[in-house]
Amino acid sequence: MPNSVRTFADDEHVWREGDRAFHCAIVMSGFLVGQKIVGGRNQILSVHVPGDMPDLHMLHLLHMDHDLCSAGPSTIAFVPHTFLNHLLVDSPTLTHAFWRKTLVDAAICRQAVANLGSRDALARVAHFFCELAARLEVVGLLHEDQFRLPFTQQNLADVCGLSTVHINRTVQELRRCGLIEWKAGVVTLFHRDELACVADFTPEYLHLSEGKRPEIHPLPVDAF
Amino acid sequence: MPNSVRTFADDEHVWREGDRAFHCAIVMSGFLVGQKIVGGRNQILSVHVPGDMPDLHMLHLLHMDHDLCSAGPSTIAFVPHTFLNHLLVDSPTLTHAFWRKTLVDAAICRQAVANLGSRDALARVAHFFCELAARLEVVGLLHEDQFRLPFTQQNLADVCGLSTVHINRTVQELRRCGLIEWKAGVVTLFHRDELACVADFTPEYLHLSEGKRPEIHPLPVDAF
């Protein structure tokens, strides 16, 4: 694919709200977050890990409705929309794959709504770690329940809709319970099952292990 | 389109979490909500108005990750996936339109994250009314800033992640300020601009008035 790669420092903007994008970003390394100032606070709407295409939706929408910003240093590849559009015209399969990717992002977003609307601070933070671990595992960035996370506690506060002070106390509680460690930008999960229990986390919404999309004329079930 | 129409009473389930769907629902009248029990509470993740296709994502995902449920009586049309898939194979334009629809739903979901994460009760409720009015206006169900809403205050509480008691007080405050009226299942917005101000509502994220998707070989800009 034709592409140009660019590196971003911590807290550098890839797109801003209102921007019109002519390229799709692909996270090669590091983390990107979708965010927006609302009610005087910065609210992180989505977290994107390597392999994600955080602005795939811009293929069909005219203007960004939030900022896209690096959290920690990251390297991003940009592919022209024109190229992708030609690709998609020729390949229904690829179209479905891309579409599906945006649908999984939407499912993750729905889960965030559930998280913010109905869980207390401890469960929210625990859920964040569980989800991130699950997603990083898929792309091979989780090693022995351990992963790099170049976030400040402020970032985590912006994800969880909490104050930094309270995030700090909540993270300490998770540490005290022996569930996680987080220092020098590295997170370790000590008891993933217990953490998942605290978080009320189940990974189904990530739609990870679902079989491939069936052919349009489905095969008999026992063909699988 | 081949379709079967069914009516649902208040609080009847269309799909449940884990279900596999072989038809797409289209809301003909009434309201559907996507919801999920989380942390002992019922959290409404999305609200669907007539014209919406609340489970369009099930064309590509295997299992529902939340319940779909009627709020108030509603009539729903069901179209077989097999039919839609054939339609989409033949029409890239329609594929883009459907894809785009799921992307707008995702944008609305992101806004819900912002809402729950960063706004206080008053702004959340006000935002809900603003958004719903804007969406109903598009489908011609808003008449003189007035629309039918067959919700209980409990439903609204589930949308906003608040208790019924507090929803009640918040709605009363909006009434006291002369911003809304809500009785007998009919909502009236008295000062939409002021309400939008309280809610910090801007409709861009609904991506309503954006021009149509340009052709893949774009025309010169002054062609519009």
Added chain:
DNA sequence: CGAAGTTTTGACACGGATCAAGTGAGGTGG
């Protein structure tokens, strides 16, 4: 070594939850 940013701690304030009781309004049966 100093400066700036991040994490930690404590004291206190407040928004919203919870609990409990009371008021309606619509639906049903006698």
Added chain:
DNA sequence: CCACCTCACTTGATCCGTGTCAAAACTTCG
């Protein structure tokens, strides 16, 4: 047509989770 029941809405009192403010300890880096 009225008595009753149920469910939604309303109100008041109290409690708790989280926010805010302010300062101290620690880190990172120039």
